[in-house]
Amino acid sequence: MSDSDLEARIIELETRLSHFDIAMNDMSMMIKQQWDRIDILERRNHLLSEDIKRMNSFITTAPEDDVPPPHY
Template sequence: MDEMLEQRLIELETRIAYYERMAEDLSSVIADQGNLIDVLNERVRRLTGRLREVESGWDRSPQDDKPPPHY
């Protein structure tokens, strides 16, 4: 095999190995982010439920609708 051709082949194989590793790393990052998004969505859902519970037990008075005195 021609020495120049062999060198090009080695460089291409090296690049492919690098890109395969990068794809695996990115896949891992995406999986971690997906898990974190799931956790955060669950927290938002629970907090939204708690906020609705608090708001449903909160009786508004007519004073709540008045603007503050400095207006």
């Protein structure tokens, strides 16, 4: 194997490594964005769950509509 063949192979490997490095960084960024989005959605889900609990407790403690006012 000549020096020029070896040099060409090294250049090819370095080029591929560079592309893999860029792809890995892109995927890491995408994963971070997805986790950030998941955190936001989990917080929203928790807030909506709390709202539903409050609405249910309000409905169960609300006076009945069938009961006439005390002055009748």
